[in-house]
Every structure is written in C-alpha cells, then in structure tokens.
Amino acid sequence: MYVVIEGIDTAGKSTQLEILQKRFENAVFTKEPGGTKLGAKLRELILEGEARSKTAEMFMFLADRAEHTKDIIIPNLNKLIISDRSLISGIAYALNKDIDELIALNKIATKNIFPQKIILLELSKDELVFRLSQKQNDSIEKRGVDYLLTIQSRLKEIILKLNIKHIFIDASLNIEEIAEKIEDFINE
Known part of the structure; x- marks a missing residue:
C-alpha cells in the first residue's frame, strides 16, 4: 500500500513520520521532493528559491516525481510505502496552474x-x-500565513477531487493522539 502524509509547513509531518518509522519498521519511507539523488538536488534548489518562474518550479517538482516514481514507488509496490508529501503537494503549490491540467501532468510523471x-x-x-x-x-x-492557508485549502480540494481514501486530522491535537489516528487509518 502507498500511503502519503500531507500538510503545509510546520503541520507536524516530520514528527509523525518519526513515530511511524518505529511502528512500521518494515515499511519503505520516502519523501517528495528529495527522495532520490536527483530529487535531493532539486529540493535544495526549490527551497533556496532558485527557480524565478513558478512554471519552472512546477516542472522541477514534476521531474523529481517522475524519478521518485521510477526509483522508489514502482520497485516497492509490494510493500508498505509511507511518503512525506506527494503529487498532492505538487499540485497544491502550483497556484497559478489549473488543477485538472496539473493532474494530467502528474499522471504522466x-x-x-x-x-x-x-x-x-x-x-x-x-x-x-x-x-x-x-x-x-x-x-x-516566507511567503506568509495566507499563502500557506491557501495551499492547505488546495490540498483538501485536490484530495477530494481525486477521490482517494483520506483522513483530515487537526494538527494541533496531542502528538500521540495524532499518531494513533494515523496508525488506525493505515491499518484499517
């Protein structure tokens, strides 16, 4: 099974992934962007703001996703894969692009x-x-609170549009309570 943890920056994904690594020791843990050698380089460029064009930034994410799918996801489809972010984030952060077009590009990647x-x-x-x-x-x-809340809203919209099994969790809950909800959802 391929499971993804999504959320805007500071939502607690890293904390929950650390807990999951202890609870699902045989799972394959990965992240986007940065789960491959090329992805690590692209992630660094993206976080340093190297791409001056939003379209270039989007294609950097897509390049990472294509490499990630080939090197990490496909070889491990018979295992539990838990990823920090996915195409959902890639689509959400590309604010200046149409969601349906982005879904089509991500299907290719x-x-x-x-x-x-x-x-x-x-x-x-x-x-x-x-x-x-x-x-x-x-x-x-540094793009600000309103920007990040817009991204969060788009994350929800995309998840609902793709009709993928999901759970929305209040990230201000106790860390252990969140971990239990996540583990129950993965195991159901």
Missing part, C-alpha cells in the same frame, strides 16, 4: 500511480502563526 491513502494534517490560522514564529523560515514559509 507517476505513470498513473497515485497514493492509495492520504493523511492530511491541518492547521488553524492561529496555530500556523504560532508555529512559524518559533522557527527560521525557508523561502516557501
């Missing part, structure tokens, strides 16, 4: 292999403001 279950960690505006104030922000986080 992923060879029509989409996640089977999606976990979305959601933040309220107040919680997001607090969490961003507690850390050094990267180029995407």
